[in-house]
Amino acid sequence: MIAKQLSYTLDTIADAAAGFWDIARAYPVITFSGEMGAGKTTFISHLCQLLQVQQHVSSPTFALINEYVLEREGKEVIIFHLDWYRLRDAAEAINAGMEDCIDQAHIGGAYCLIEWPEKAPELLRPPYLAVSIDSTGVEERTMTLQPIETLK
Ligand SMILES: Nc1ncnc2c1ncn2[C@@H]1O[C@H](COP(=O)(O)OP(=O)(O)OP(=O)(O)O)[C@@H](O)[C@H]1O
Ligand SMILES: [Mg+2]
Structure with a gap:
């Protein structure tokens, strides 16, 4: 799929x-x-508001992992909000439990939203959606959505 763009x-x-x-x-x-x-x-934070997450959504810069819960069709869906900015490498990410969050998302019943993925790219495996946000005006941001799929 080609990348999609969204400005807001x-x-x-x-x-x-x-x-x-x-x-x-x-x-x-x-x-x-x-x-x-x-x-x-x-x-x-706005995405979680749309999904009716009950918990307060904030930057996980210090906790590194925030966990939110939402109800979907009578089932609990977990949203892991990860911030990798302070990680030095993949080993540190694994020690902090980041791989477990990703595994859980791939298995099902959870989403993993990751800020600063470039700090531990080794942990990522397709399929995933790579989003990048650029400032395109004082208040305008343009988001590019690039699906990373498994090569067939
Ligand atoms: N269109 C916009 N979308 C998002 N934020 C905006 C927009 N216009 C202005 N802002 C402001 O830009 C700032 C974005 O801060 P935010 O913490 O979301 O950035 P971040 O990418 O998570 O940074 P970090 O790398 O430190 O985690 C906020 O102060 C917000 O009010
Ligand atoms: Mg942030």
């Missing part, structure tokens, strides 16, 4: 999250790349 401001971010989810819901692992302050956490 804070005024239209809720609609953007809905359009995003139409595509992204098929991918249990979603990575968010972009400079510091690009808006990764802000977007994830």
Whole structure:
């Protein structure tokens, strides 16, 4: 699939999250790349609001893993919100329990939303959705969605 793009401001971010989810819901692992302050956490927070997550969504920069729960068709779905910024390498990521979150997402019943995936790329395996956020105006952000599929 070719990459899709989506532009939004804070005024239209809720609609953007809905359009995003139409595509992204098929991918249990979603990575968010972009400079510091690009808006990764802000977007994830609005996405979780759309999904009716009850917990407060904040940056997991210090905890590294935030866990939210939502109800889907009578079943609990877990959302792991990971921030790899402070990790030095894949070994540190595995020690912090990041691989377990990814495994759980691939098995089913969980989503994994990962900020700063480039800090431990070895942990990622297809299929996943690679999202990058760029600043394209004072308040405008443009998001590129690139599915990373298994080569056949
Ligand atoms: N269209 C927009 N989308 C998201 N954030 C925006 C937008 N316009 C302005 N902002 C502002 O940009 C900042 C984005 O901060 P945020 O913490 O979401 O970035 P981040 O990419 O998660 O950074 P970090 O790499 O430090 O985790 C916020 O202060 C937010 O209010
Ligand atoms: Mg962040």
